[in-house]
Amino acid sequence: MYVLITLLIVLFATFYTFIKRRYSYWEKLKIPTLNPSFPFGDLKSVPPPIQFENIYKEFKKKGVKHGGIFLFTSPQYFPIDPEIIRNIFVRDFAHFTDRGLFHNIKDQPIMGNLFFLEGTKWKNLRAKLTPTFTSGKMKMMFNTMLECSYPLKDRIEELIKTGEVIDAKEILALFTTDVIGSCAFGIDCNSFKNPNSKFRDYGRKIFHETPFKAIKGIFQHVFPGFAKKLRFILIAKDIELFFNKIVTDTYLYRTENDVVRNDFMQLLIELKKDLTLSMDEVIAQAFIFFIAGFDTTATLLTFCLSELGLNKEIQNKLRNEIKIVLNRNNGELRYESLKEMRYLDQVVLETMRKYPPLTIFNRICTEDYRIPGSDVTLEKGVQVLISSLGLHRDPDFFPDPLRFDPDRFSDENKKDIIPGTFIPFGDGPRICIGSRFGLMETKICLVTLLKNFDFSVNEKTKTPLEIGLGFITTVKGGVWLDAKKV
Numbered sequence: 176m177y178v179l180i181t182l183l184i185v186l187f188a189t190f191y192t193f194i195k196r197r198y199s200y201w202e203k204l205k206i207p208t209l210n211p212s213f214p215f216g217d218l219k220s221v222p223p224p225i226q227f228e229n230i231y232k233e234f235k236k237k238g239v240k241h242g243g244i245f246l247f248t249s250p251q252y253f254p255i256d257p258e259i260i261r262n263i264f265v266r267d268f269a270h271f272t273d274r275g276l277f278h279n280i281k282d283q284p285i286m287g288n289l290f291f292l293e294g295t296k297w298k299n300l301r302a303k304l305t306p307t308f309t310s311g312k313m314k315m316m317f318n319t320m321l322e323c324s325y326p327l328k329d330r331i332e333e334l335i336k337t338g339e340v341i342d343a344k345e346i347l348a349l350f351t352t353d354v355i356g357s358c359a360f361g362i363d364c365n366s367f368k369n370p371n372s373k374f375r376d377y378g379r380k381i382f383h384e385t386p387f388k389a390i391k392g393i394f395q396h397v398f399p400g401f402a403k404k405l406r407f408i409l410i411a412k413d414i415e416l417f418f419n420k421i422v423t424d425t426y427l428y429r430t431e432n433d434v435v436r437n438d439f440m441q442l443l444i445e446l447k448k449d450l451t452l453s454m455d456e457v458i459a460q461a462f463i464f465f466i467a468g469f470d471t472t473a474t475l476l477t478f479c480l481s482e483l484g485l486n487k488e489i490q491n492k493l494r495n496e497i498k499i500v501l502n503r504n505n506g507e508l509r510y511e512s513l514k515e516m517r518y519l520d521q522v523v524l525e526t527m528r529k530y531p532p533l534t535i536f537n538r539i540c541t542e543d544y545r546i547p548g549s550d551v552t553l554e555k556g557v558q559v560l561i562s563s564l565g566l567h568r569d570p571d572f573f574p575d576p577l578r579f580d581p582d583r584f585s586d587e588n589k590k591d592i593i594p595g596t597f598i599p600f601g602d603g604p605r606i607c608i609g610s611r612f613g614l615m616e617t618k619i620c621l622v623t624l625l626k627n628f629d630f631s632v633n634e635k636t637k638t639p640l641e642i643g644l645g646f647i648t649t650v651k652g653g654v655w656l657d658a659k660k661v
């Protein structure tokens with residue numbers, strides 16, 4: 176009995192010392208901290224975007240430029256100063272080349288995609304894929320996107336006739352699924368005729384958030400080695416098999432029948448033909464274009480229509496601009512017309528400011544890094560978290576941040592935006608590769624919709640909008656809209 180009690184005391188003392196030491200990690204480096212407690216560290220039970228915005232605010236209140244937090248017992252560097260953030264993203268990128276997010280390519284080759292790859296493998300692939308996203312290539316996909324917006328318009332007309340309220344996110348995700356299905360896979364998903372198509376079903380499944388998924392995600396991030404040993408995978412096997420088959424079948428069909436189309440798949444096929452990419456790599460890239468492309472854009476459109484529904488003056492001003500530009504071209508939308516719609520651009524940028532579809536950015540320190548202007552050195556292996564929501568809603572950078580005001584991005588005001596404070600697509604060499612594609616798709620959709628309908632927010636929507644669970648920003652309770660023909 177005596178031995179057992181002694182053993183328990185020793186075990187407890189060792190564990191206590193380990194935790195104490197762990198939680199003093201940032202203090203030793205003289206980096207400000209909050210009040211971590213075992214076992215969750217600084218984690219609180221609120222949705223992750225809000226969690227990290229709150230941490231941003233706490234450090235801001237302390238008047239510091241950066242801080243250190245703990246996810247469970249794992250230290251995470253948390254810069255809030257735009258200059259430090261820009262250095263990490265851009266100037267000192269060589270020290271932060273990777274996201275450091277959990278992935279398991281060995282058990283799941285589909286994760287060997289641009290978003291997750293690291294170091295030289297990422298660098299080589301990024302160079303190969305960059306030509307895929309030039310404005311010339313975007314222009315080629317313009318008509319495909321425009322055509323995908325017509326079934327969306329027809330569906331809204333049907334809903335107006337039947338008097339049904341519009342589930343904004345769902346209907347917009349049908350549109351963005353059709354766009355990415357066409358442009359990345361060369362497949363007509365026909366989501367509006369078949370809302371339970373496999374593409375839409377798997378899309379829903381990938382982004383369906385549950386508290387369990389959120390906890391699993393944090394666990395994998397904090398203990399990647401352990402998660403790999405347990406052979407955790409990020410994407411369910413049936414989803415992986417579906418994308419494997421779709422891409423392989425499309426590849427074989429096109430190469431055997433000499434079919435050439437203006438889409439991403441064509442560009443991937445060409446990279447495969449000259450042995451630049453293997454079949455697994457082609458599948459992995461088509462897959463990431465799908466998951467990175469459709470939910471982010473549907474989210475942006477959902478928030479945009481809800482703000483326009485709440486701010487009729489802004490909606491009318493935008494519709495006027497759209498009509499004026501379209502009238503110059505016999506009512507037709509052309510690729511070049513989008514550039515003439517200056518206010519449309521401002522509305523989209525302001526939506527991404529107030530509601531960035533991705534709110535948390537990850538980097539991992541890949542080489543020891545001395546933070547400029549300090550004597551603090553971050554060790555290789557330390558993870559970095561950056562909250563775009565914190566920056567975008569900081570009243571020092573965007574006064575009255577919860578007010579939706581597209582004029583912040585007018586030519587006159589835009590120049591006052593401090594570099595590094597507006598980062599909807601991230602920054603530096605790992606900035607979103609699909610930003611042009613996502614913006615063009617969003618604008619085409621808004622033009623088709625506003626030309627035809629006036630939107631209001633239905634009372635079923637909880638306002639002000641509250642951010643919910645999810646890696647991609649969601650709205651608690653959803654966004655419900657009413658539409659009228661104009």
Ligand code: HEM
Nearest residue numbers: 290464467468471472533600601602605606607608609613
């Ligand atoms: C409005 C729509 C979109 C938003 C808001 C968005 C946002 C982002 C953000 C914030 C990142 C991380 C950047 C960083 O860590 O610095 C990212 C990365 C990425 N996005 Fe997007 N994205 C959008 C649309 C798209 C589309 C349409 C595609 C592809 C067709 C795409 C493909 C990617 C890829 C492949 C990466 C990883 C890039 C790399 O690591 O080299 N995104 N995106």
